[in-house]
Amino acid sequence: MGHKCCSKQKVKRGLWSPEEDEKLLNYITTHGHGSWSTVPKLAGLQRCGKSCRLRWINYLRPDLRRGTFSAEEEQIIIDIHRILGNRWAQIAKHLPGRTDNEVKNFWNSCIKKKLISQGLDPKTHNMIPSHERAGNKVTRSGATHSHQQTFSITNVNSKPAMEIKQPILPLPSTSPLNNAQPSLLQTVSVPTSTSGYENPKALMSSLQGHNSHDPISLFCASPIENTLISSSSSSSLNPYALSTFEGNCLWGSNAMPLEVPSLGELQSQEQEMNPSNTRMKTFNEAKGVEDMDVSFDSSSFDLDSVVSTFLSGSIRHDLTYVEDFAWNF
DNA sequence: AAATCTCCCAACCGCGATTTA
């Protein structure tokens, strides 16, 4: 049975021969792929367009990196997976020259096992309770909350500061974040006057003065995150990790959801200040790096910018997070 | 040395989203 998309023609399947690779490579380098469905015919291949596309993306593209993943790449995958879950394409975007397929395979064959051997649930990135760890069995539920220590961000109205005593998500002991940034485990005190939240810039300034190099704390405390968590777009996040957010961060024991501007409100503020600017800019874009496509629409929020910020903070310590966000508040 | 097992990765499949006619 062939693919639906090319059921009319006879198509070859399975591994690609060097001759086929050459044909496809030659065709695309001279003509570009255009419509993938026409590529096989024009390139003289008995393959379906879908297969050609996959072969190009995963193997023939000249900008592919290939080879074993570095420790840094591995940590990036783990860090982003903790936030996004199995969003391989999104994760791969942060690893130049790597494909989603490659990242997925690497996760399934290596990282997953490594996390399990460290007693971590690869879905939630939380510790697996010892009684569930026997035989390396990883249960889908149950491991989520048990080893999470509660920390709270107190209600704006009840206390003058919020405290973050734990990283919002547990980091593996091997995480460079743990080594490089002991401040992760320190208390962060951030003035949380109402005006501070009405003016995101003020909040950012507060954060800049307090542990501004702490990605996790800022990740938790930023108005953007609060928006994410409290909006329907939270489905973009790793649902397992998200339960951690909900259980221990914003809706924890004595915590109340913070009153922060919604994304829409932030956008309109942005528009008021700079009406010609229809998009928010990421740090990368502002620096002229490849467009990361972080345009916003009314219903969803692209996590790339958050992840970029998260990563930039964990990798580069020479810039403040306020700079990294570059929200143009 | 042969048979069997295990692991890895390239490729396939199905589905939802987006684009096009």
Next chain:
DNA sequence: CTAAATCGCGGTTGGGAGATT
């Protein structure tokens, strides 16, 4: 506006290579 075509993504599979028995 709608249906068809196309694209892109994530889950899964199957075969080859190396390890083990």
